[in-house]
Amino acid sequence: MPADQPGAEKAQRIEKTTVPVAIILMQRQYAYLRRISRFCRYSTLIAAFIISAVSPVCDARVLEVGPGKTLRAPSAAAEIARNGDIIEITAGVYRGDVAIWRASNLTIRGVGGRVHMESAGKTAGRKAIWVIAGDNTLVENINFSGAVVPDHNGAGIRQEGTNLTVRHCVFRDNEMGILAGRNPRGEIRVEHSEFFANTVDYERWREPGHNIYIGRQKRFIARFNWFHGAVAGHNIKSRAVTNIIQYNLIEDGPAGQSSYLIDIPNGGRSILVGNIFRKGAKAAGMISINFGSATHALHPSQNLFVVNNSFHNGYIDGIFIRRVSSGRTVVINNVFRGTGSLLSGVGDIRNNILSGTRGAVKSAFATVAGKLGGIDILVNNAGIVPHFRWGLTRWPHVEDMPEDFWDRVIRTNLYGTFLGTKHAIPHMKARGGGHIVNLFGGGGPTPPGALAYMVTKNGIRTFTRYVAEEVRDDNICVVTFSPRYAIATEDASDEAKSRMPAPDVLENAFVLAAQLSMETSGTCVAHEDGKLVPEHPMEG
Numbered sequence: 001m002p003a004d005q006p007g008a009e010k011a012q013r014i015e016k017t018t019v020p021v022a023i024i025l026m027q028r029q030y031a032y033l034r035r036i037s038r039f040c041r042y043s044t045l046i047a048a049f050i051i052s053a054v055s056p057v058c059d060a061r062v063l064e065v066g067p068g069k070t071l072r073a074p075s076a077a078a079e080i081a082r083n084g085d086i087i088e089i090t091a092g093v094y095r096g097d098v099a100i101w102r103a104s105n106l107t108i109r110g111v112g113g114r115v116h117m118e119s120a121g122k123t124a125g126r127k128a129i130w131v132i133a134g135d136n137t138l139v140e141n142i143n144f145s146g147a148v149v150p151d152h153n154g155a156g157i158r159q160e161g162t163n164l165t166v167r168h169c170v171f172r173d174n175e176m177g178i179l180a181g182r183n184p185r186g187e188i189r190v191e192h193s194e195f196f197a198n199t200v201d202y203e204r205w206r207e208p209g210h211n212i213y214i215g216r217q218k219r220f221i222a223r224f225n226w227f228h229g230a231v232a233g234h235n236i237k238s239r240a241v242t243n244i245i246q247y248n249l250i251e252d253g254p255a256g257q258s259s260y261l262i263d264i265p266n267g268g269r270s271i272l273v274g275n276i277f278r279k280g281a282k283a284a285g286m287i288s289i290n291f292g293s294a295t296h297a298l299h300p301s302q303n304l305f306v307v308n309n310s311f312h313n314g315y316i317d318g319i320f321i322r323r324v325s326s327g328r329t330v331v332i333n334n335v336f337r338g339t340g341s342l343l344s345g346v347g348d349i350r351n352n353i354l355s356g357t358r359g360a361v362k363s364a365f366a367t368v369a370g371k372l373g374g375i376d377i378l379v380n381n382a383g384i385v386p387h388f389r390w391g392l393t394r395w396p397h398v399e400d401m402p403e404d405f406w407d408r409v410i411r412t413n414l415y416g417t418f419l420g421t422k423h424a425i426p427h428m429k430a431r432g433g434g435h436i437v438n439l440f441g442g443g444g445p446t447p448p449g450a451l452a453y454m455v456t457k458n459g460i461r462t463f464t465r466y467v468a469e470e471v472r473d474d475n476i477c478v479v480t481f482s483p484r485y486a487i488a489t490e491d492a493s494d495e496a497k498s499r500m501p502a503p504d505v506l507e508n509a510f511v512l513a514a515q516l517s518m519e520t521s522g523t524c525v526a527h528e529d530g531k532l533v534p535e536h537p538m539e540g
Contacts, residue, residue: 098124
């Protein structure tokens, strides 16, 4: 892709980022991916054959457009264009020049640099900057911006013909980037292009705009594009029967507030391979990929393949993939980062890398149970601890405490205990019982500094009592364990280790905890003289 083309730098980043990951991950699933690739390749070749077969080349003309040319504006070329013509538009800004392209088999491209079609308050047929009514159209090297219409569907391109290919184009600040309606025979192909901030003023009109909206077409293909900055609407919305979405960067960005990164409400056969998905902190919704949520008019095929993608959720919570309709879901060789559930719905989930997700915890328990034959005991010990007695600086007072620091302590200490317990219980039920041990540590109110820590630890005491009653009939014993000591672990300074007990002071406490009777469930225990005894935790 030439470096001076729109979106070139970002497209190059996409290719450099995704391809090495794909090479590494595909080794285990090579045969599977070859079948998907073959499907994509055959569809590409068939489409190319159809277009070439119907394209008359012998009568094609080259129509030159621009300052100093006979045709000074693209709209003039649209008026006289015949089937098979090539329209070459000289680089520059064409303000308020809108057009309806009625001829078929057209190639419309910018030459000599960027062509910018700026709406400047005008649209063709109150629809778009360009309305393409002919079939088999190729558009290259054109920027479209500013389309606004009374029904809030103002698009850079409104596709009304059959088959459209867009390459190296930019769609910015329209109400819709590309809007394509219903066409059971149509294919929309978009490559090496950028879609940014195509949206409607939702607060004013209560209607969303989308970076791209594909109606019920036969096929939608998007490759090597950058979709970003959608607000209220979606970065990609497609109702096509088949969706092939490969090697794109699809993100909210700093100001983006999309509802979904991709919305495929009618389902269909959908293949998502090698993309980078980034959900932003300001997003309007928590779901990255939405599939099959329409209440009617679902496509006969409902197969979703998500392979070799990278997901990042910057939102406070989330669902990476939401599957609503029945059908096959395959999620293989992806990387998931951030807080959220991997999949809402049923699917074949294999060989994924999960970092900081709720799915990672569930996956870890499933892996352990599979390798060891089950889970009998869980010790919830992970936490962010002040360690003041190691000589470390005390934590800030509440008025000076950053919110992200508070969140990190709460989520690690309290939320971590919740997640571990949640995903251990089903495995323990399957084995007829088990033991869950939650760690408690003390800290007094004076001198100040232990606030966030003690909120989590007292919360864990309450959590333990209530969970114990929920699973008592399942023979699962849940207790809180108090070490009674400030312990110098391997991370402590040598000075702290010289005056404080090491972890082995607890001896076999956790082995004993795994043998506690159900009568102790819901209580707090401590280690004393080689045995566990009731403990009534006190501050200090």
